[in-house]
Amino acid sequence: MSDEDFVKLFEKDFPLRYQQIAFKNELNMVNIINGLKVIKVPLLEKITLGSYRNEKGELLTSLHEGIVGFAPMFKMKQFVTKKSRYNTNINVRNNKTGHIIGNSKGVESDREFETLALQNLSYCSKELSRAKADDMDAKNRMYLDIYNKGIVYAADLKSTKSSQVSRKTLDTYLIGSCIKSNLLSETYMTPYTLSVKKNYIAKKM
Numbered sequence: 001m002s003d004e005d006f007v008k009l010f011e012k013d014f015p016l017r018y019q020q021i022a023f024k025n026e027l028n029m030v031n032i033i034n035g036l037k038v039i040k041v042p043l044l045e046k047i048t049l050g051s052y053r054n055e056k057g058e059l060l061t062s063l064h065e066g067i068v069g070f071a072p073m074f075k076m077k078q079f080v081t082k083k084s085r086y087n088t089n090i091n092v093r094n095n096k097t098g099h100i101i102g103n104s105k106g107v108e109s110d111r112e113f114e115t116l117a118l119q120n121l122s123y124c125s126k127e128l129s130r131a132k133a134d135d136m137d138a139k140n141r142m143y144l145d146i147y148n149k150g151i152v153y154a155a156d157l158k159s160t161k162s163s164q165v166s167r168k169t170l171d172t173y174l175i176g177s178c179i180k181s182n183l184l185s186e187t188y189m190t191p192y193t194l195s196v197k198k199n200y201i202a203k204k205m
Contacts, residue, residue: 042068043067043068044065044066044067044068045065045066045068046061046062046063046064046065046066047061047062047066047068048060048062095165096165096166096169097134097165097166097169098133098134098135098136098164098166099133099134099166113125113128113129116128123154123155124154126154126157126159127154127157130157130159130164131157131159133164134164134165134166135159135163135164135165136163136165137159137163138157138158138159138163141156141157141158142157161183161184161185162184162191167183167184168184168190168191170183171183171184171190171191172190175188175189
């Protein structure tokens with residue numbers, strides 16, 4: 001190594017690397033604290049809590065100092081597009097359940113909905129289980145608002161009992177098995193039969 005190369009090497013922020021040898025030359029907390037003092041890096045800092053705000057909407061800072069460090073993170077395979085379970089094509093659906101079928105299907109598990117409930121994200125769980133699932137009326141309203149207004153509000157996505165495909169399928173199976181339920185109505189009629197009956201009565205009147 002020439003003198004110029006040696007000077008360039010030691011002009012870097014951290015030119016040397018600590019060579020650790022198990023049971024012989026190991027790091028300890030005292031050396032770490034002394035080393036941080038030399039390079040003027042604080043070991044303890046007060047942390048701003050991004051999820052907590054006061055009544056004025058200001059971010060809260062921790063009362064006590066904590067150890068701050070850096071952790072290298074690698075992108076998980078689950079976040080890669082080809083590994084994702086979320087649907088990219090909604091054209092093909094199961095007529096009985098309304099769920100997307102094929103390679104682009106995306107289904108949320110019970111654990112995911114439990115997590116949303118624990119975080120008090122009720123609108124998000126309703127959106128995933130209704131407008132983005134098998135509730136065709138809410139889904140059509142959502143797409144229409146996005147097309148016309150460019151924005152959609154979860155509060156505007158009203159959901160009725162008869163608009164969910166899987167609920168209607170289960171109700172039909174129960175009626176066919178002579179089992180009474182209140183999934184859709186108190187009668188032994190499917191939504192289609194009820195609509196025909198209402199239309200018939202309206203015409204008679």
